[in-house]
Amino acid sequence: MPDVHSFGIDPITCHAWNKDRTQVAVSPNNNEVQIYKLTAGKWNLVDTLSEHGQRVTGIDWAPNSDRIVSCGADRNAYVWTKAADNKWKPTLVVLRINRAATCVRWSPLENKFAVGSGARMISVCYFEKENNWWISKQIKKPIRSTITCLDWHPNNVLLACGSTDFKARVFSGYIKEVDEKPSSTSWGPKMTFGNVMAELGTGTGGWVHSVSFSANGERLVYVSHDSSVNVCDAANSMQVTTVTTEALPLMSVIWITDNSFVGAGFECTPMLFSFSGSKINFVSKLDESDSSKQAGKKISAMDRFKNLDSKATSSDTAAETTLSTTHQNTITQVTIHSGTKAKCTKFATSGVDGQVVIWDVKSLESAIAGLRIA
Secondary structure, eight states: OOEEEEOOSSOOOEEEEOTTSSEEEEEOSSSOEEEEEEETTEEEEEEEEOOOSSOEEEEEEETTTTEEEEEETTSOEEEEEEOTTSOEEEEEBOOOOSSOEEEEEEOTTSSEEEEEETTSOEEEEEEETTTTEEEEEEEOTTOOSOEEEEEEOTTSSEEEEEETTSEEEEEEOOOTTTOOOOOOBTTBSOOOTTOEEEEEEOSSOOOEEEEEEOTTSSEEEEEETTSEEEEEEGGGTTEEEEEEOSSOOEEEEEEEETTEEEEEETTSSOEEEEEETTEEEEEEEOOOOOHHHHHTOOOOHHHHHHHHHHHSOOOGGGGGGSOSSSSSSOEEEEEEEEEOSSBEEEEEEEETTSEEEEEEHHHHHTTSTTOOOO
């Protein structure tokens, strides 16, 4: 069974873990970032970061440098570091955008981060020691709409993004002030800042909700609002494989092995896919909840009376308001909890129901016939 943690009734728009997974940062759909610490099996609120003036839209926690970066609809981003008094202190980032920031990701080496926005641009930010602040360089062309998602290539230079112009793109995020000169990859040799390495379409056209590089950086999976799942294999002449699922759209996707990935979204349950050769296979929904149990559930006389009083119905179908899945509403984000993209042992999901759920890949393996995850 998955490990379920409730953080109230407010939707969780995004979350991020610290290095040893004893703390988690969540945003309950407002201008705050709440830091919870796991003590004796219970999550306790230990700090609230409230520098943002409007809703927080993205959080990322750098595991090694132990810094949190957050962005919000107030067009700002902050880098949070712990001071001597063990309190989180913000440093303002010079984003130079005139629309809401939508997403943020630390690079693998944690020496820069990228912020997507509604200003049709990506701000790649790095620390300038001379002035003691974070400044940014902008990637603008050929983006034509809001950036919805970001992910860094393992080489710390290439940057994938998805946007509402129905495109996923791979850019060079090379900044000579902080990066060593990169070597050529399967995505191309030209690495000047802002160079378009790839521009990829979706199935029938839909907002791209999430992008994820594989552990070796050779493949990019991206999902869009037309319920399509797409994989670009750079090592195979940039071949794009697309499959349109019968499920509702996925909101977040991430690789859990070199050949398999997990997506989740409006179906309210994680869904496992495998990729081999040039074929995407839907393997299984990963929620162990059994809908038949819910369907066969009897309602007591007292519950019948409560339903009549609060819902103006005494029907046994009142139980239908409770989903048969662990998450009771849309899943907004999937993250690696334990392991890496090459070999994930646990992953976490957060949702509109205010829950963070930790899924053990090993325990799910026996329920998935014909797929070896380990």
